[in-house]
Amino acid sequence: MSEMTAEGGHGAVPLSGVPVQPEPTVSRRDWPLYEVFVRGKRGLNHVHVGSLHAPDAEMAVHAARDLYTRRNEGVSIWVVRSADVTASSPDEKDPMFAPSGDKVYRHPTFYDIPDDVPHI
């Protein structure tokens, strides 16, 4: 199996063996890629919104502020080096996810949830 990366937030993709036209030249970029998570004003949790290049983590937070919260979307930003994300592999899709496909009883739908319990 080829080496995988989750860079760019598009799920696991192979690092080599992908046909590209024209052949890529040396990248202009030598800054690492960061994944960006933003929590909205009324959001409960940080949500992945995209990725960006930055020279270090502090500047990545600045760039994320300018790229992903400039329309007043967020109140909190997390960034994490994309290289630090370990992703599941598409090759393992069936063993990973198919077994949960028929187990409806795992949803909490067979008992009553009180009205004042939110976010289930």
Place this chain on the structure above:
Amino acid sequence: MGHQETVYDALTAAHGDEARWAFGTGFDDPLAGVDATVPDAVDPADLGAYCLMLGDDALVLGQRLTEWITRAPELEEEVALANIALDLLGQARLLLSRAGSAGVLGRSRERAGPGVPDEDALAYFRDPDEFRCSALVTAPDGDFAHVVVRLLVAATWRLALAARLRTSRDPVLAAVAAKAVPELTYHRDHAARWVLRLGDGTAESHRRARTAADAVWPLTADLFTATPVERRLADAGVGIDPAELRDEVRGVLTQVLTRATLAVPAWPADAPPRGRAGEHGPELTVLLDRLQDVARAHPGATW
């Protein structure tokens, strides 16, 4: 509200009739409910002239930053510079509108013709000699180091000013300053972070940052000299005497450069503020040609 798929869904869902906006909502009007009457014992011509000084600084620096669109060293930094330029443009609009409402329009009102708002008349239909910006913002920049060093100096000066203007007796100036303080705090912080990284980076980035500081420092000569207008408005509790900003500005800049391992260039002797009197070099004419070209070719056009 159930599970939220994205941060954007959550926002549009939360704001009812603002849902037509694709993304962020809940925007504020910085001048909502602000009394626009000129305060007692203040000459409207002075107030207007002062607003032109501060508005032109923002407009011209914003345009200088905008010149980096499509040629910033990295895409992320291009958006950062554009955002800062937009903040400054917003400050310029409010200040030029205030100058217009105080009746300070010069030759621009007649030239612009009817249907052009005051702020646009002032931005697009004044000649260079009617601009009141300082030499710090009109100077062309060379490389990215020059951009961030100049931005650091300009944002430090303007933040020191805006922080004091929040208690101005003119409610419009006070409101504009209150809006500007967090913006300028970010501009200063962003520029300072870059100066730290360039100064304490590679030999080449250090060399460029040092060259930039040597080029920008002389432009601070006239930043702390009050014009008669500023003195009168400072006495009236409406404006700020820029001499008051000197210690804070020099202290902040010294701290940033020292931490960036850059030598702090000698501070220039105080000089008369020629830019505030409309005396500019040819570089402002070039800048304004680009800024004003479309508006002058098609006055009153909308799109």
